[in-house]
Amino acid sequence: MVSIELLRQLVIQQKSQIEKGGVFVERSILKQVLEAFGDNRVLILTGIRRCGKSTLLKQIMRTKTRYCYINF
Numbered sequence: 001m002v003s004i005e006l007l008r009q010l011v012i013q014q015k016s017q018i019e020k021g022g023v024f025v026e027r028s029i030l031k032q033v034l035e036a037f038g039d040n041r042v043l044i045l046t047g048i049r050r051c052g053k054s055t056l057l058k059q060i061m062r063t064k065t066r067y068c069y070i071n072f
Contacts, residue, residue, distance in 0.1 A: 007070075014069055018061055027056045034063060 033056065036043055045053045061067050 011068060011070055014071055015067075018058055018069060021062070024055050024059060027052055027059060030056060030059050033060060037064075 033043065045057060047053050057069075061069060
């Protein structure tokens with residue numbers, strides 16, 4: 001079983017990597033997705049492989065302050 005401290009370190013490490021940034025092409029749907037954060041609905045990103053889901057998620061996380069991202 002994975003310890004809570006190990007998970008905490010993993011989350012902190014991955015968050016710092018995302019905050020470092022990089023150059024991304026802004027996704028055309030970003031504005032619409034950000035507008036949907038005004039309520040309590042769950043947002044699900046789906047799509048074929050390599051269509052930009054992770055890039056869109058990283059762009060969303062750059063605009064938000066409270067998030068948790070874990071990549072297993």
